[in-house]
Amino acid sequence: MSKNVYVFAEQRDGNIQKVAYELVGxxxxxxxxxxxxxxxxxxxxxxxxxxGSLIAAGADGVVLVQDEMLAEYTTEAYTKAVVEVIRxxxxxxxxxxxxxxxxxxxxxxxARIHTGLTADCTGLAIDEASRNLLMTRPAFGGNIMxxxxxxxxxxxxxxxxxxxxxxxxxxxxxxxxxxxxxxAFSAADMPVEVVEVIRxERTSVDITEAKxxxxxxxxxxxxxxxxxxLDPLAEVLGGVVSGSxxxxxxxxxxxxxxxxxxxxxxxxxxxxxxxxxxxIQHVAGMEGAEYIVAVDKNDGAPIFDIADLGVVGNxxxxxxxxxxxxxxxxxxx
Amino acid sequence: xxxxxxxxxxxxxTEVRLDPVTNTLIRDGVPSIINPDDKAGIEAALRIKExxxxxxxxxxxxxxxADVALREALAMGADxxxxxxxxxxxxxxxxxxxxxxxxxxxxxxxxxxxxxxxAIDGDTAQVGPQxxxxxxxxxISYVEDxxxxxxxxxxxxxxxxxxxxxxxxxPCLLTCLSELNxxxxxxxxxxxxxYKKDVQVWGLEDMKDTVDMANIGLKGxxxxxxxxxxxxxxxxxxxxxxxxDEAVAxxxxxxxxxxxx
Numbered sequence: 001m002s003k004n005v006y007v008f009a010e011q012r013d014g015n016i017q018k019v020a021y022e023l024v025g026x027x028x029x030x031x032x033x034x035x036x037x038x039x040x041x042x043x044x045x046x047x048x049x050x051x052g053s054l055i056a057a058g059a060d061g062v063v064l065v066q067d068e069m070l071a072e073y074t075t076e077a078y079t080k081a082v083v084e085v086i087r088x089x090x091x092x093x094x095x096x097x098x099x100x101x102x103x104x105x106x107x108x109x110x111a112r113i114h115t116g117l118t119a120d121c122t123g124l125a126i127d128e129a130s131r132n133l134l135m136t137r138p139a140f141g142g143n144i145m146x147x148x149x150x151x152x153x154x155x156x157x158x159x160x161x162x163x164x165x166x167x168x169x170x171x172x173x174x175x176x177x178x179x180x181x182x183x184a185f186s187a188a189d190m191p192v193e194v195v196e197v198i199r200x201e202r203t204s205v206d207i208t209e210a211k212x213x214x215x216x217x218x219x220x221x222x223x224x225x226x227x228x229x230l231d232p233l234a235e236v237l238g239g240v241v242s243g244s245x246x247x248x249x250x251x252x253x254x255x256x257x258x259x260x261x262x263x264x265x266x267x268x269x270x271x272x273x274x275x276x277x278x279x280i281q282h283v284a285g286m287e288g289a290e291y292i293v294a295v296d297k298n299d300g301a302p303i304f305d306i307a308d309l310g311v312v313g314n315x316x317x318x319x320x321x322x323x324x325x326x327x328x329x330x331x332x333x
Numbered sequence: 334x335x336x337x338x339x340x341x342x343x344x345x346x347t348e349v350r351l352d353p354v355t356n357t358l359i360r361d362g363v364p365s366i367i368n369p370d371d372k373a374g375i376e377a378a379l380r381i382k383e384x385x386x387x388x389x390x391x392x393x394x395x396x397x398x399a400d401v402a403l404r405e406a407l408a409m410g411a412d413x414x415x416x417x418x419x420x421x422x423x424x425x426x427x428x429x430x431x432x433x434x435x436x437x438x439x440x441x442x443x444x445x446x447x448x449x450x451x452a453i454d455g456d457t458a459q460v461g462p463q464x465x466x467x468x469x470x471x472x473i474s475y476v477e478d479x480x481x482x483x484x485x486x487x488x489x490x491x492x493x494x495x496x497x498x499x500x501x502x503x504p505c506l507l508t509c510l511s512e513l514n515x516x517x518x519x520x521x522x523x524x525x526x527x528y529k530k531d532v533q534v535w536g537l538e539d540m541k542d543t544v545d546m547a548n549i550g551l552k553g554x555x556x557x558x559x560x561x562x563x564x565x566x567x568x569x570x571x572x573x574x575x576x577x578d579e580a581v582a583x584x585x586x587x588x589x590x591x592x593x594x
Contacts, residue, residue, distance in 0.1 A: 100492040104474045107459035111466035116555030119457035146561040153555040191471040196498040270593045308570035311580045321581045
């Protein structure tokens with residue numbers, strides 16, 4: 001009989017990714033509803049010291065699979081590791097971050113163990129009557145939401161977009177068991193050879209980590225305006241500049257800083273949308289923000305439908321005044 | 334090299350809506366195209382063929398109308414096209430879809446299978462890797478560069494913070510990004526040839542040796558759509574349309590109230 005909620009704790013270069021903690025946070029809620037436990041599955045090499053952070057984040061235990069061959073992600077070796085854990089433990093639910101690695105790994109695992117997989121979920125809940133997992137995901141670029149169930153196969157598998165779920169505050173007093181599961185690997189588990197790993201230098205800050213985002217769209221008119229108006233405002237707010245797809249396509253800001261369906265999902269404390277009309281694909285990436293202020297000249301812009309404070313105005317003249325006013329306020333405080 | 338490219342015909346927009354009465358997609362009047370990532374897959378296959386020789390076979394699963402997508406691929410230069418189409422295959426989720434396509438591929442001789450990373454209607458990115466698993470061959474997803482070297486593939490795969498340069502023996506399945514290449518247009522000669530060629534249509538009967546009835550269609554799908562709906566807006570807050578200085582003062586006071594400054 002299947003039991004408990006398992007989370008794949010993605011690591012890269014030995015660093016557990018933020019999405020792993022977000023998934024543990026959500027898994028905690030689901031497991032509490034089911035009166036079951038949360039286990040994180042940590043696959044890699046030399047990860048012992050970090051397992052505790054997953055317990056602090058809400059897991060009841062960690063299942064470690066370690067081998068030299070798992071130091072860098074490869075599809076087959078990681079699939080084998082995760083499949084072994086599933087066969088050994090029989091989870092009720094298995095969650096994986098919808099990162100590039102997660103979206104490579106999860107379908108392979110689901111096909112091998114013959115269970116359903118729901119991609120890129122933005123909502124997870126337990127159906128009270130059936131105790132099945134309700135997996136909600138956007139389709140057609142976010143225009144339509146669908147709630148998917150997997151009734152007769154276990155585990156119920158889902159990938160979840162990074163940034164959508166909320167991690168719990170780390171609690172180092174929490175306790176749990178770390179168990180190492182032995183899996184034997186051989187050359188046959190590496191049918192694809194990793195010739196080289198090319199790491200990209202991070203040129204920009206991670207917008208998913210920022211507490212305050214000052215975000216610009218097509219309404220910023222040009223690259224010069226985009227930088228000259230948004231950079232000082234972000235600075236005075238202690239935030240980071242991000243952009244809509246329109247701004248990225250226009251070349252005003254790097255794709256790494258794009259918010260939305262084809263960019264990143266963010267949930268900052270403050271999201272200040274400047275000259276962003278608020279297409280549904282953009283809103284999908286930022287509606288989880290705590291407080292949304294939107295400035296746009298078009299009174300009918302859809303961004304005003306979701307903004308906590310919508311300001312109809314001209315960004316070119318309003319933003320410099322806002323920067324000055326915030327500066328003055330902070331100096332006077 | 335024998336290359337098979339799996340393609341999907343998709344609506345040419347992400348601006349589709351739900352019919353409020355039937356709760357189904359309104360597809361009327363929305364033109365269909367070859368899914369962009371898949372089209373890059375066709376182009377990649379044609380380039381490999383031009384470099385090392387071989388054949389390019391296009392496989393699609395879908396309704397009879399998907400014939401148009403296959404003809405377009407033939408007009409681009411593909412050699413053969415197969416449409417997997419049968420009512421028994423309808424209503425499939427990614428598991429059942431990949432099982433059905435894999436059953437068709439088992440009847441073909443292939444060295445390399447190429448799929449797009451994901452389709453713009455479903456956005457799951459699951460069918461490619463699941464086909465590879467059903468066939469028991471390795472996969473490389475998110476491919477942004479392909480080189481053929483001494484009968485092996487040297488492939489660059491793109492992840493968020495890194496790329497992997499990978500070497501794979503054949504057979505192997507690649508899922509590629511639309512950024513992989515600029516796909517060619519159909520040529521006039523190609524269009525004429527495309528309509529002289531036959532698109533083979535394979536139904537359940539044609540695939541009975543390789544298909545498992547338990548793994549196809551709605552019945553063979555582990556997942557079900559419980560409900561679909563148009564997204565609820567978060568709900569508007571306060572909207573102001575006042576002189577600029579006044580607006581600035583209101584923003585500052587709200588940010589201060591929320592302890593954001």
